[in-house]
């Protein structure tokens with residue numbers, strides 16, 4: 001049975017609820033720019049949409065009260081700059097009303113002089129072909145003259161907040177032959193949910209590690225980290241940290257020895273070389289820098305609870321290992 005709506009009503013009476021309901025439709029974020037009489041204008045917009053492939057048409061709408069309204073109403077061209085995941089500041093900058101948003105900003109000129117921003121995901125240089133009345137907005141239709149696409153993750157706007165894309169767990173599970181095809185977390189066995197959350201974070205971190213040129217596989221990075229936290233251990237002792245069988249771990253170890261990041265002494269104790277130490281520092285720095293983005297949307301309170309629960313589970317395992325070692329007199 002469909003659940004009762006959280007809110008419902010006539011948009012003329014319930015403006016805030018109407019806006020929140022519209023905000024459930026996730027979009028990308030664009031900055032739309034133009035130059036009229038030598039002056040450049042730009043504003044953040046998420047009303048951008050594709051309309052037609054042949055001819056290539058796109059649309060967006062501008063609020064009549066925007067300071068740049070007159071410029072866009074009369075412009076011959078505009079450029080749509082689709083923002084990347086790390087461009088929240090750019091979005092905020094162009095969401096503020098006011099003149100001269102381009103001071104100190106490196107841009108290049110697109111069709112009709114419309115500014116093209118750097119580091120975007122895609123851009124569309126458009127000739128304005130038509131406008132339509134749209135209540136308190138004006139709808140602008142543009143014919144795309146030139147498009148550009150870059151290999152970068154996009155910025156998302158949903159529920160009134162910025163977000164990033166993540167592959168749907170169901171898709172990841174199907175691709176990896178993973179543990180569960182169910183998406184709904186309600187009623188999920190906790191251990192299964194933890195594995196899925198872990199693979200989600202690990203896959204995203206690995207993607208970013210590759211993009212940043214760190215160039216190590218997930219398993220290589222994990223083994224390096226394990227060696228750095230359990231110094232002078234043998235590979236067997238490190239196995240619980242690696243979630244791999246011995247042979248697979250030995251292969252990963254061999255690849256790290258070949259890269260000059262790890263050495264193994266006569267007693268089979270594994271340690272980091274100076275290059276390995278530097279590499280671990282870079283991995284940790286990278287993970288820290290990306291963690292904030294991965295955990296976006298999770299409140300500090302929720303995070304504190306998750307951290308505390310996970311730490312207690314790990315501490316129990318450490319405690320058991322310690323007790324076993326004492327039992328055998330190690």
Ligand SMILES: Cc1cc2nc3c(=O)[nH]c(=O)nc-3n(C[C@H](O)[C@H](O)[C@H](O)COP(=O)(O)O)c2cc1C
Pocket residue numbers: 029042043044045046047048060061062063064065066067068069091094095096097098099157
């Ligand atoms: C994510 C986001 C999407 C927005 N989308 C639009 C839009 O589609 N049309 C619009 O007129 N304003 C939109 N705005 C608001 C404008 O960016 C904002 O009103 C801006 O100050 C207008 O600049 P101006 O007054 O200098 O023209 C959006 C703002 C944000 C943060």
